[in-house]
Amino acid sequence: MPPTLLRDTALLFGRYARQTLRSPFQIFFGVLMPLLYLFFFGPLLTGLPLGREGDSWQVLVPGLLLQLGLFGASFAGFSIIMEKNWGVFDRMRVTPVSRLALLLGRVLRDAALFVFQAVLLVLVALPMGLRAPLAGILIGFGFVALLSVALASLSYALALKLPTPQSFGPAINTLAMPAMLLSGLMLPMTLAPGWLDALSHLMPFRYLVDAVREAYVGHYTTPALLYGVLVALGVAALAVTVGTRTFRSAGA
Amino acid sequence: MPIISTAGLARTFTTRNGPVEAVRGIDLTVRPGEILGLLGPNGAGKTTTLRMLTTLLPPTAGAATVAGHDLVRDPAAVRRRIGYVAQSGGLDPQETVRSELVAQGRLYGMNRARAAARAEELAADLGLTELLDRATPALSGGQRRRLDLAMGLTHRPELLLLDEPTTGLDPGSRADLWALVRRLRDEYGTTVVLTTHYLDEADALADRLVIVDKGTVVAEGSPAALKAAHGAATLQDAFLAITGRGPTPVDTTPVAV
Numbered sequence: 001m002p003p004t005l006l007r008d009t010a011l012l013f014g015r016y017a018r019q020t021l022r023s024p025f026q027i028f029f030g031v032l033m034p035l036l037y038l039f040f041f042g043p044l045l046t047g048l049p050l051g052r053e054g055d056s057w058q059v060l061v062p063g064l065l066l067q068l069g070l071f072g073a074s075f076a077g078f079s080i081i082m083e084k085n086w087g088v089f090d091r092m093r094v095t096p097v098s099r100l101a102l103l104l105g106r107v108l109r110d111a112a113l114f115v116f117q118a119v120l121l122v123l124v125a126l127p128m129g130l131r132a133p134l135a136g137i138l139i140g141f142g143f144v145a146l147l148s149v150a151l152a153s154l155s156y157a158l159a160l161k162l163p164t165p166q167s168f169g170p171a172i173n174t175l176a177m178p179a180m181l182l183s184g185l186m187l188p189m190t191l192a193p194g195w196l197d198a199l200s201h202l203m204p205f206r207y208l209v210d211a212v213r214e215a216y217v218g219h220y221t222t223p224a225l226l227y228g229v230l231v232a233l234g235v236a237a238l239a240v241t242v243g244t245r246t247f248r249s250a251g252a
Numbered sequence: 253m254p255i256i257s258t259a260g261l262a263r264t265f266t267t268r269n270g271p272v273e274a275v276r277g278i279d280l281t282v283r284p285g286e287i288l289g290l291l292g293p294n295g296a297g298k299t300t301t302l303r304m305l306t307t308l309l310p311p312t313a314g315a316a317t318v319a320g321h322d323l324v325r326d327p328a329a330v331r332r333r334i335g336y337v338a339q340s341g342g343l344d345p346q347e348t349v350r351s352e353l354v355a356q357g358r359l360y361g362m363n364r365a366r367a368a369a370r371a372e373e374l375a376a377d378l379g380l381t382e383l384l385d386r387a388t389p390a391l392s393g394g395q396r397r398r399l400d401l402a403m404g405l406t407h408r409p410e411l412l413l414l415d416e417p418t419t420g421l422d423p424g425s426r427a428d429l430w431a432l433v434r435r436l437r438d439e440y441g442t443t444v445v446l447t448t449h450y451l452d453e454a455d456a457l458a459d460r461l462v463i464v465d466k467g468t469v470v471a472e473g474s475p476a477a478l479k480a481a482h483g484a485a486t487l488q489d490a491f492l493a494i495t496g497r498g499p500t501p502v503d504t505t506p507v508a509v
């Protein structure tokens with residue numbers, strides 16, 4: 001990384017992180033939905049055969065972690081729609097600040113926020129009955145970070161591309177719901193009939209969930225974990241590339 | 253060498269209802285140290301022109317050199333040399349006057365201490381010292397406008413592009429701004445391009461005026477020359493003659509509110 005990119009990224013990360021810290025609502029609201037699933041959906045699974053190694057918490061918590069990242073990060077674009085309306089986005093684009101830093105500063109704030117929420121979720125899950133190796137839990141946080149970087153980048157790109165801001169919310173909902181269902185976040189796809197299982201293999205997030213579930217039962221060298229890492233890195237690299245292109249050309 | 257020179261600079265927006273030719277081809281030359289007034293009726297293409305010159309909006313045709321660098325080939329070099337104040341401003345409602353001024357200095361590459369000192373200087377120059385720790389939504393319209401201006405001056409750019417800088421300012425603040433613009437030119441040799449709808453302001457402040465209408469330059473010259481060319485006593489009359497708007501509207505439709 002050239003020094004100006006590093007400096008500009010740190011600068012913008014600091015600005016957005018301070019703005020987030022001033023808004024506790026924003027920090028804690030995101031964990032609310034996964035917590036509700038943990039309290040009111042988790043106990044239903046405890047005795048059920050889920051077709052995977054590990055108890056029900058080792059299957060559900062990885063899903064909830066990625067659900068948190070999926071919904072949180074895909075709505076990140078809202079903030080840039082507001083910055084555009086305030087004129088702040090153009091004000092920054094007139095300065096010599098690195099275009100990639102304009103994206104990375106935000107995306108890293110998002111990753112930090114969602115990893116923090118993931119930590120909270122795991123801390124609450126422990127007294128509920130979650131038992132998993134520490135390394136596995138840390139690997140899970142790594143996946144939340146990568147998923148956040150990828151989805152937030154795409155979300156910012158989409159927010160800049162859409163002709164009307166009103167279409168952003170519905171567009172994201174339309175994309176996020178099938179993504180959640182098809183990746184087996186709530187219940188593993190091993191329970192699915194053949195056609196659904198096959199279909200879900202086309203959904204990149206499925207590989208991430210499977211990988212975190214492997215890590216939560218202490219399997220660090222299985223193909224599932226490897227695929228998860230490769231897919232997560234690939235999607236994140238692609239998303240940041242798309243995001244930077246969009247930030248460079250963001251015109252009308 | 254001119255600080256701005258454009259040839260056939262044009263921008264067409266594609267909308268659902270077909271193309272909008274906002275700027276149809278502008279040839280413009282601005283000398284270093286000049287105060288240039290860009291005038292024109294609403295929708296003439298002034299803001300679109302400035303947004304192109306600041307690298308915010310890619311032109312759909314034509315070419316331009318700004319502060320010695322090609323607009324399209326080297327936008328980063330252009331950005332380092334220019335300051336811009338947008339027509340609708342650009343303040344984050346989650347920040348304070350001070351944090352916005354410091355952030356702006358940092359975005360232009362200053363270190364923390366330099367940016368903090370510069371924030372104090374700018375606040376003093378624009379009468380914002382008392383307001384430094386106020387949140388931006390708690391500023392009045394004119395105070396906000398002065399903060400927008402301070403932000404554009406942060407890095408002492410050699411070229412300042414101001415889009416309706418005095419809209420919403422009280423007479424005193426407007427006079428202060430005129431004095432500030434003249435001082436920037438006299439002390440630092442800053443070139444200033446500004447748009448305005450106040451023709452007294454254009455008359456008093458600008459060395460030269462460029463009048464655009466429907467996306468093209470329709471007249472240019474010093475305020476005195478424009479008045480003389482149209483046998484007009486005031487710039488207002490010359491402007492109306494040039495843009496073809498009669499002094500009294502000939503609209504016969506009844507007023508509907």
Ligand SMILES: Nc1ncnc2c1ncn2[C@@H]1O[C@H](COP(=O)(O)OP(=O)(O)OP(=O)(O)O)[C@@H](O)[C@H]1O
Pocket residue numbers: 252265266267272273274275292293294295296297298299300301339
């Ligand atoms: N993003 C856009 N999409 C479509 N049309 C646009 C867009 N931006 C500006 N226009 C149109 O381009 C024309 C020129 O607009 P511009 O904002 O440059 O005018 P202006 O001279 O700054 O006017 P004003 O004095 O009202 O600020 C107008 O007809 C406007 O409606």
Ligand SMILES: [Mg+2]
Pocket residue numbers: 298299300339415
């Ligand atoms: Mg305008």
